[in-house]
Amino acid sequence: MTTLIDMSIADLLARKVWLAPMAGGVTTVDLAVAVGGAGGMPTLAAGYLPADAVAADLVAFRERHPGPVGVNVFTPQPRTVSAEQLRRYSELLAPVAERLGSRLGEPVHDDDDYEAKIDALVQEAPALVTFTFGLPTAHDVSRLHGAGVTVGVTVTCVEEGRRALEIGADVLIAQAASAGGHRSTHDPLRKPGSETVADLLYGLLPLDAPVVVAGGIVDAAGVEAALRGGAAAVSCGTAFLLADEAGTSGVHRQALQDARFSSTVVTRAFTGRPARALTNAWTRLGVDAPTGYPDVHWLTRDLRRAAAHHCNPEWVHLWAGERWQDIRAAPAAEIVTALLSDGR
Numbered sequence: 001m002t003t004l005i006d007m008s009i010a011d012l013l014a015r016k017v018w019l020a021p022m023a024g025g026v027t028t029v030d031l032a033v034a035v036g037g038a039g040g041m042p043t044l045a046a047g048y049l050p051a052d053a054v055a056a057d058l059v060a061f062r063e064r065h066p067g068p069v070g071v072n073v074f075t076p077q078p079r080t081v082s083a084e085q086l087r088r089y090s091e092l093l094a095p096v097a098e099r100l101g102s103r104l105g106e107p108v109h110d111d112d113d114y115e116a117k118i119d120a121l122v123q124e125a126p127a128l129v130t131f132t133f134g135l136p137t138a139h140d141v142s143r144l145h146g147a148g149v150t151v152g153v154t155v156t157c158v159e160e161g162r163r164a165l166e167i168g169a170d171v172l173i174a175q176a177a178s179a180g181g182h183r184s185t186h187d188p189l190r191k192p193g194s195e196t197v198a199d200l201l202y203g204l205l206p207l208d209a210p211v212v213v214a215g216g217i218v219d220a221a222g223v224e225a226a227l228r229g230g231a232a233a234v235s236c237g238t239a240f241l242l243a244d245e246a247g248t249s250g251v252h253r254q255a256l257q258d259a260r261f262s263s264t265v266v267t268r269a270f271t272g273r274p275a276r277a278l279t280n281a282w283t284r285l286g287v288d289a290p291t292g293y294p295d296v297h298w299l300t301r302d303l304r305r306a307a308a309h310h311c312n313p314e315w316v317h318l319w320a321g322e323r324w325q326d327i328r329a330a331p332a333a334e335i336v337t338a339l340l341s342d343g344r
């Protein structure tokens with residue numbers, strides 16, 4: 001029997017280019033509307049936002065676009081960092097904070113308003129809810145299903161994919177090592193793997209669920225290759241960092257186009273969780289940063305904001321995927337059209 005969720009999944013997967021969620025201000029409602037309007041599948045980013053702001057973004061999206069939209073949620077994280085490790089990392093960063101006229105923050109271990117977000121999403125029922133950094137409970141999945149919501153989980157290896165399907169996920173978002181921003185590795189203490197999109201497709205397709213792939217896809221050839229390899233759709237983040245409608249900060253935009261930044265690195269330096277960023281003074285200083293998300297995120301947030309305010313790219317988290325040198329500034333609709341030009 002074909003269920004409502006099956007119909008919704010088919011509708012979502014008919015859109016071959018998904019806007020990857022990008023928390024911290026990059027994904028705006030404007031960007032999501034533009035991508036949806038161009039035939040892409042937008043996902044709003046709920047990370048770092050309180051539940052009422054997430055609900056407000058959904059309302060704002062729906063006022064402007066009738067198509068489907070997803071929302072991405074960070075799952076709560078186990079505490080993995082000691083007070084002593086945080087103290088040592090603070091000592092390393094304190095002189096930088098002083099130089100920038102900023103302060104280090106309180107390293108709080110919060111749950112990013114998780115339960116309230118699940119309640120709001122059950123209430124608002126977007127077409128899709130995806131989870132990153134771990135698994136929701138089977139109970140959360142069944143509440144979302146009850147509201148007619150398709151559930152996706154971002155996975156970085158086959159084992160994570162298998163577990164996601166066990167708790168009822170409908171779609172796997174397979175994130176390869178080349179991806180920009182945080183790796184979604186479910187165990188924060190596990191070193192993130194080096195899987196490519198092809199490796200992930202090879203391992204995950206036999207699990208018999210739709211696989212949407214992410215990581216290093218910035219052009220039509222990348223979309224084409226992923227679809228030919230069996231991906232149900234592709235999810236692109238970095239390709240949209242310079243979109244006119246993206247909320248990417250000025251300092252981040254400039255650095256992405258500045259030849260002085262010539263490599264990316266996976267680093268825990270900014271938030272305590274591995275994430276791919278342009279190599280800068282902070283990624284070099286913080287090579288031994290502790291594993292401790294979100295504690296380290298709170299410790300460093302004000303310092304990063306101060307540096308962005310002063311347009312100092314050396315002390316900002318410049319998230320970028322490995323293919324950042326191949327992206328361009330343009331309206332988001334043009335970027336979607338270019339990605340789809342061979343991949344439809």
Ligand SMILES: Cc1cc2nc3c(=O)[nH]c(=O)nc-3n(C[C@H](O)[C@H](O)[C@H](O)COP(=O)(O)O)c2cc1C
Pocket residue numbers: 020021022023024026045046047072131132154175178179180181182184214215216217235236237238239319320321322323
């Ligand atoms: C600026 C930025 C912010 C991101 N924030 C999130 C997020 O909030 N949730 C998430 O699941 N992934 C996040 N990611 C990862 C993307 O969803 C996606 O996996 C990645 O961008 C795909 O690789 P690409 O950047 O090479 O396209 C972020 C990526 C970037 C570049």
